[in-house]
Every structure is written in structure tokens, then in C-alpha cells.
Amino acid sequence: MSTATLPEGDWIRGISIKQPHATCVLTGDKTIENRPKPWSWRGWTLLHAGKRIDRPALRVPLVARTIRDRELTTGAVIGVARLVDCHQDPDGSPPCSEWAQSEAWHLVVQDVQVLPLPVAASGQLGPWKPTPDLLAQVFQQLPDFRP
Helix, strand or coil: CCCCCCCCCCCEEEEEEEECHHHHHHHCCCCEEEECCCCCCCEEEEEEEEEEECHHHHHCHHHHHHHCCCCCCCCEEEEEEEEEEEECCCCCCCCCCCCCCCCCEEEEEEEEEEEEEEEECCCCCCCECCCHHHHHHHHHCCCCCCC
16 A cells, blocks of 8 residues: 655644544534634644543534444544634624534634544644654555645
8 A cells, every 4th residue: 555645844733622523523514613712724634533522512413413323532533634714703693504603713624534543642732733653654544645
């Protein structure tokens, strides 16, 4: 199996997301990730499932429907996506998505690609820089990936 030729330099970040929200993003149904602060980063992002599970979210019908019969992996990179925007909904306007929380900043993700196998990793708050070794493990599973 060949691996993708990846660009040099500063072109990718990681985002840690609690479960079940990470799996909702991974399905492609949830294109908005809510955050308390804006992010300036735009571009490719490793989708990292954090170690904690948001248990109350498991009872939200939209979430429950989206994750039905899916494993909730924690503490691992589970996919790759492109972060294309970060915005808040204007006051008085309807939410940009059924996933959007009022008052939150909405990270907009597209081009989600699922890893066949999770890659164990530690994440952190805010956009983080993945190590070269982590990138090699992730992109070995996505040989056709082209940033």
C-alpha cells in the first residue's frame, strides 16, 4: 500500500471533540462543531475523539439517531476533515444548522474522511499540531488523500 505524499510545513491541525459529538461529525451529518471562542485556523484537521463522553448528549434525539449502531471510540484520531469557516449566527437570525448552539462559535467542517482504524493519540483544547509520527499513522490509512 502506498502512502500519500504530504505537504511540508504547517498545513494541518488536530481538533479534540468529546463523544458522541465526534462520531456525529464523522458521519458527515454534523457539519458544525460548537466552541466557546472563535478559531482562526482554516484547513485540514485531524478529528480526535476526546477521552470523555458527554453522557447527557446520548439522550438528545438528534445525536442518538446519528450515532445509532456506531462505536464511540475515545482517545484516538478517527478521521480527517477540512475546517472551512468559523462564525456566530447574527442576533435574531435562525441557527445555521440544527447542530448549532446559540451564543457558540460554529466551526464548519467539510470533506470528512473516516479512518478504517482509530489511531490512539492525546489531544488538547484548541487547535493543536500533530506530530509527524501521528500524521504518518493516520495517512497510511488514507493512501489516496490529497490535501
